[in-house]
Amino acid sequence: MTALIGIDWGSSNLRAFRYDAGGNVTERRSSPRGITTVAAGDFEAVLGTVIAGWSDAHVPVVLAGMVGSRNGMREVPYLPCPVDLAQLASAVTQVVTALGRCHIVPGVMVKREGAPAEVMRGEETQVLGSGVRDGTVVLPGTHSKWTRVERGRIVDFRTAMTGELFAILLGHSLLGRLTEVARDDHDAFELGARRALADPMLSMLLFSARAEVVTGGLPGSSVPSYLSGLLIGAEIGAMTRRDLQPTLIGDPTLCARYRRVFELADVGPVTIVEGDAATERGLWTIGRAVG
Amino acid sequence: MTALIGIDWGSSNLRAFRYDAGGNVTERRSSPRGITTVAAGDFEAVLGTVIAGWSDAHVPVVLAGMVGSRNGMREVPYLPCPVDLAQLASAVTQVVTALGRCHIVPGVMVKREGAPAEVMRGEETQVLGSGVRDGTVVLPGTHSKWTRVERGRIVDFRTAMTGELFAILLGHSLLGRLTEVARDDHDAFELGARRALADPMLSMLLFSARAEVVTGGLPGSSVPSYLSGLLIGAEIGAMTRRDLQPTLIGDPTLCARYRRVFELADVGPVTIVEGDAATERGLWTIGRAVG
Numbered sequence: 168m169t170a171l172i173g174i175d176w177g178s179s180n181l182r183a184f185r186y187d188a189g190g191n192v193t194e195r196r197s198s199p200r201g202i203t204t205v206a207a208g209d210f211e212a213v214l215g216t217v218i219a220g221w222s223d224a225h226v227p228v229v230l231a232g233m234v235g236s237r238n239g240m241r242e243v244p245y246l247p248c249p250v251d252l253a254q255l256a257s258a259v260t261q262v263v264t265a266l267g268r269c270h271i272v273p274g275v276m277v278k279r280e281g282a283p284a285e286v287m288r289g290e291e292t293q294v295l296g297s298g299v300r301d302g303t304v305v306l307p308g309t310h311s312k313w314t315r316v317e318r319g320r321i322v323d324f325r326t327a328m329t330g331e332l333f334a335i336l337l338g339h340s341l342l343g344r345l346t347e348v349a350r351d352d353h354d355a356f357e358l359g360a361r362r363a364l365a366d367p368m369l370s371m372l373l374f375s376a377r378a379e380v381v382t383g384g385l386p387g388s389s390v391p392s393y394l395s396g397l398l399i400g401a402e403i404g405a406m407t408r409r410d411l412q413p414t415l416i417g418d419p420t421l422c423a424r425y426r427r428v429f430e431l432a433d434v435g436p437v438t439i440v441e442g443d444a445a446t447e448r449g450l451w452t453i454g455r456a457v458g
Numbered sequence: 459m460t461a462l463i464g465i466d467w468g469s470s471n472l473r474a475f476r477y478d479a480g481g482n483v484t485e486r487r488s489s490p491r492g493i494t495t496v497a498a499g500d501f502e503a504v505l506g507t508v509i510a511g512w513s514d515a516h517v518p519v520v521l522a523g524m525v526g527s528r529n530g531m532r533e534v535p536y537l538p539c540p541v542d543l544a545q546l547a548s549a550v551t552q553v554v555t556a557l558g559r560c561h562i563v564p565g566v567m568v569k570r571e572g573a574p575a576e577v578m579r580g581e582e583t584q585v586l587g588s589g590v591r592d593g594t595v596v597l598p599g600t601h602s603k604w605t606r607v608e609r610g611r612i613v614d615f616r617t618a619m620t621g622e623l624f625a626i627l628l629g630h631s632l633l634g635r636l637t638e639v640a641r642d643d644h645d646a647f648e649l650g651a652r653r654a655l656a657d658p659m660l661s662m663l664l665f666s667a668r669a670e671v672v673t674g675g676l677p678g679s680s681v682p683s684y685l686s687g688l689l690i691g692a693e694i695g696a697m698t699r700r701d702l703q704p705t706l707i708g709d710p711t712l713c714a715r716y717r718r719v720f721e722l723a724d725v726g727p728v729t730i731v732e733g734d735a736a737t738e739r740g741l742w743t744i745g746r747a748v749g
Contacts, residue, residue, distance in 0.1 A: 237672075245673065276673055283653055283666030284673045310665055326665035328631070335630045340622055362574055368696035369660040370689065374617035375574030376600055381528075382536065382567055382575045398661065405659035 169193075169226045172218055173450030176234035177289055178203050181213075182443070185221050190451045197445070201408075202233045210240035211264045224267040229454040231272040231446075232289030235260070238381075241270070243351035244247045245276035245286055249320040252295045252449065256456030270457045275321060285324055293416050294321055296449025297440045304412045306442075307421045309334075313406050327402040336373065337391055343382045345387040346453070359396025360428045367404030372397050386434055399428045407434050416445050460484075460517045460641040463509055464741030467525035468580055469494050472504075473734070476512050481742045485512070486734070493524045493531075501531035502555045515558040520745040522563040522737075523580030526551070531560070536567035536577055540611040543586045543740065547747030561748045566612060576615055578603055584707050585612055587740025588731045594704045595734075598690075598712045600625075604697050627664065628682055636671045636678040643680035650687025651719045658695030663688050690719045698723050705729045705737050 173184040179201035185194040200213045218228075235243035241259040259270040274288035291310045294304045300319050306312045309330035315323045337343040363372055376393055379385035385393060403425070411434050415422040419441065426437045466476040470492035476485040491504045509519070526534035534551040550561040565579035581603045585595045591610050597603045600621035606614045628634040654663055667684055670676035676684060694716070702725050706713040710732065717728045 262561075276669070278673055283663065283668070284669035284671045284675050286672055325662050326669070327661040328664045329661055331631055331660065332664075335626050339626045339630045340619070353648050368658060368692070370618040370620055370623065371616050371696050372574065373619045373623075375576070378567070378575035378577045378617070381577055382569055384569075384575050401659070402661050405662050 169221050171451065171454040172221055172226055172228045173226060173447065173454060174214070174234070175229040175232050175289060175292070175446045175450070176230055176239070177201055177232045180191060180444070181217060183217050183221075184443075184447050184450060185218075186447075186454070190455070192447050202236070202238055206428040207238075207312070210234070211266060214264075214269075215266055215384050218266070222266065222267060226267055227458060228267055228269045229272065229450050229457065230261070230269055231292040231450060231453075235271045235274060235288055236308075237241075237283055239271075240273055243271045243273045245274045248275060248277050248324070249293075249317070249322040250275050250291065251320040252452050253456060255291065256453045257293070259453070259457055270454070272453055277323060284328055287324065287326070290314070291321060292449035292453065293442065293445040294449075295319070296447070296452065297414060297416055298448065299414050299440075303411050304416060305413050305425065306416045307425050308417060309400060325406065327405070329398045329402045333391075333395060336394060342373065342376050342390055342394060343364075345377060346390045348388050349391045350386075350388040352392040355385060355389035355393040356396040356424070357394040357427075357431065358399035359398075360431055361396075363397045363400025364404040364428070364432050367401040369397070369401040372401065395424065399424060400431075403428050403432055403434075407432050409434060412436055412438075414440060416440045417442045460512050462742065462745040463512055463517055463519045464738065464745060465505070465519060465525070466508075466523050466552060466574070466580060466583070466737045466741070467493055467519040467530070468523045472508060473524040474508050474512075475734075475738050475741060476509075477738075477742055477745070481698060481746070483738050493527070493529060495707055498529075499729040501525070502557060502623070503588050505531075505555075505560075506557055509557070512560060515556065517558055518745060518749055519558055519560045520550070520563065520741050520748065521560055522583040522741060522744075526562045526565060530562075532562055534562050534564045536565045538616070539568050540608070541566050541582065541586075542611040544747060546582060546586070547744045550744070550748055559749075561745070563690040563744060566615075568614060576617055578615065581605070582612060583740035583744065584733065584736040584739075586610070587738070587743065588705060588707055589739065590705050590731075594702050595707060596704050596716065597707045599708060600718050616697065618696070620689045620693045621688055624682075624686060624689050627685060632679055633650065633664065633667050633685060637670060637681045639648045639679050640682045641677075641679040646676060646680035646684040647687040647715070648718075650684040650689075651691035651722055652687075653717070654691025655695040655723050658692040660688070660692040663692065686715065687719070690715060691722075694719050694723055694725075698725050700725060703727055703729075705731055707731045708733045 170188040171186040277285035311327040461479040462477040553560040568576035602618040
């Protein structure tokens with residue numbers, strides 16, 4: 168018996184969770200059909216393929232992530248901070264489909280006079296599903312999110328383009344051309360991280376990857392590790408206060424890198440929550456609230 | 459009569475200057491044959507085409523820039539800071555060619571225990587040719603250089619990858635995809651610059667370009683201007699002390715943007731030196747010293 172279907176539908180992939188009446192996930196599926204691969208009008212068909220056999224169209228489907236953006240299944244306006252799970256649940260947009268009722272979770276924004284705007288879609292469900300009631304929750308990734316949670320509400324957040332910068336610098340800048348074969352170099356990673364923590368002015372640090380190579384300080388194969396250290400170090404250096412006890416949500420390998428840089432910055436203890444666990448809990452809580 | 463030929467040969471183009479015996483430039487030529495377009499062994503032929511008719515092979519040729527790098531005409535080791543024009547002249551590498559004696563100017567490096575390495579090739583000739591004896595000389599561009607000059611010597615410098623970041627962010631990140639048609643938007647430029655000056659943590663600022671667009675704060679066509687403001691603001695914010703009276707060398711349009719951000723940062727007065735004038739003077743001074 169399926170009691171609820173939860174979907175985390177981002178730009179580049181989709182993950183689906185099947186719940187029993189007790190809120191336990193009994194099956195997981197994933198698909199590379201992120202919203203950037205889906206033409207307008209095809210969302211229902213793609214979703215139907217992914218969740219085939221799970222439902223008889225009477226089971227509610229809760230969807231979070233970029234599926235609620237302009238290029239998604241249906242645009243759902245952002246809710247301004249502060250936001251809790253109950254508010255997310257009461258602001259879902261319902262879309263009636265042949266697959267059953269789909270409830271699309273809104274994204275969250277920061278929009279304040281004098282401050283840069285911020286937006287997220289999908290991370291709000293993970294953050295509030297993590298169980299953290301008060302603290303700083305960090306989601307490393309393409310666009311790392313640093314969220315401040317107070318009494319179970321997201322009250323503020325910032326975004327660092329760390330993962331995207333890493334990818335485009337290696338793929339399209341002269342730094343990438345230094346690297347013929349990449350080697351995981353822990354010392355280079357820590358060197359980059361320590362330098363960026365000491366002086367997190369990223370635009371002044373990046374070129375040092377090239378300068379170290381041409382002056383013999385670093386082999387070209389270690390540039391990706393050094394660059395990873397610089398970028399994560401600059402992010403954590405920019406955001407960290409020493410009294411922080413952060414929770415990390417996401418991919419275990421990436422979270423381990425962030426934990427190491429938090430240690431170098433003398434920040435901790437650090438808690439790591441596995442990404443799917445947080446998503447599953449968030450979608451379930453919203454799904455129960457919407458019916 | 460040609461007394462000296464000066465060449466500024468960078469990665470993506472070449473500029474040639476013909477001098478009379480009084481050090482006046484009597485003719486200028488340029489070519490898109492930067493060193494990245496020239497195969498090993500073809501440098502002499504390319505140079506010969508550019509300076510055709512200027513010389514009878516008895517006129518010395520002084521070359522500065524990436525032409526002295528590993529992928530150039532001949533690799534010339536970097537000189538460590540501090541460096542003045544006389545030291546550059548005494549460290550040229552001489553290459554005898556059918557075109558006459560070619561003197562390749564070394565680049566300059568910073569290599570100190572505990573500090574990120576730094577390298578430049580070509581900018582040292584501009585900085586020392588600018589006539590600045592003491593002060594901060596900034597060369598905005600793909601890799602902006604911030605050099606500290608004391609008693610006519612370059613004593614230290616840092617590099618900001620500002621121009622390259624701008625190009626790859628617009629060309630390859632999701633920020634570029636927001637911009638269908640670019641429009642020069644001075645207000646967006648200043649908004650970006652003020653935000654970055656207030657908090658020059660670049661990785662935390664870049665995403666705001668996207669967030670402003672999706673929340674209606676900025677049209678997509680203004681993203682390049684906003685991004686330019688963010689990047690130049692972050693660079694100047696990271697490097698600036700208020701007692702600075704910087705000299706800018708380079709392209710007039712780009713120097714005007716930097717001057718505006720210096721004004722926003724309450725730094726000045728700012729002096730602008732046209733790039734070619736500094737190069738011409740630097741190459742002439744080195745050429746006179748080598749023969």
